[in-house]
Amino acid sequence: MKGKKINIKRPLVIFDIESTGVKPQEDKIVELSIIKKHPDGTTEVKTRRINPERPIPKGASEVHGIYDKDVVDCPTFKDISKGLKSFIQGCDFVGFNSNRFDVPMLVFEFERCGIYDALEGAELIDVFNLYCHFNPRTLSAGYAEYCGKKLDAHKAEEDAKKKQRELEEKQE
Numbered sequence: 001m002k003g004k005k006i007n008i009k010r011p012l013v014i015f016d017i018e019s020t021g022v023k024p025q026e027d028k029i030v031e032l033s034i035i036k037k038h039p040d041g042t043t044e045v046k047t048r049r050i051n052p053e054r055p056i057p058k059g060a061s062e063v064h065g066i067y068d069k070d071v072v073d074c075p076t077f078k079d080i081s082k083g084l085k086s087f088i089q090g091c092d093f094v095g096f097n098s099n100r101f102d103v104p105m106l107v108f109e110f111e112r113c114g115i116y117d118a119l120e121g122a123e124l125i126d127v128f129n130l131y132c133h134f135n136p137r138t139l140s141a142g143y144a145e146y147c148g149k150k151l152d153a154h155k156a157e158e159d160a161k162k163k164q165r166e167l168e169e170k171q172e
Contacts, residue, residue, distance in 0.1 A: 010123075011091040012037045017102045018064040020052050024104035028052035029077060030066050032084075032106075036091065046087070049074045081113040092123040099126040 014035040021027035033047040049066065051074040061067045095102045103124055110118045135141070143151035 008037065008039050008092075011039065012094055012125075013088050013091040014094045015098070015102060015106075016095060017105050018066055019105055020054065020056050020060050022101065024101065024108045027105070028054065029105060029109055030056055030060075030071055031064070034088070036087070048080065050080065051076050077109045078113045081110060081115055081118075085110065085115055085118040088118060090121075092125065093119070094125045094127065097126065097128040099124050099129065 014037065016033050017029050018031040019027045019029050029050050030052050031047070031049050034045070036044040036046075038044075049071050051071045053076055056066065056068055056071070093103065103119070107119060110116070140151045143149060
């Protein structure tokens with residue numbers, strides 16, 4: 001699929017968020033980066049640090065490298081919320097693990113500002129879900145990937161026979 005063009009009909013927002021933590025209902029965004037790709041192929045890139053109006057926990061800062069001193073003079077999410085809504089409305093969204101973290105984080109930030117429709121009608125494309133689809137996370141897939149062997153998992157007779165063979169090999 002390398003080099004193949006994607007035919008987009010609506011602008012795509014490819015985005016990532018850094019935050020004060022991993023709980024979208026409680027934590028706040030400290031950095032937001034958006035690449036907006038238009039159907040005509042043009043792109044706009046916006047990256048903005050955001051003052052979360054609370055201390056950034058040390059553990060979070062160690063992950064993303066953003067400290068309180070880096071955001072003290074930055075706008076709050078409320079300050080940028082209306083302009084951001086205008087910039088992203090009518091777009092579809094692409095991210096990695098974004099449906100579990102980035103999208104909820106963004107939605108909660110908007111809701112705290114009284115904005116409930118910023119992502120209305122958006123298609124959410126989570127590349128992590130595609131990755132898991134093509135790289136299943138099952139016992140059989142893991143056994144094949146790490147041991148290089150096929151495993152017919154969760155079949156009692158097969159499991160018992162395998163254990164018997166292993167025991168016999170140890171006795172030889």
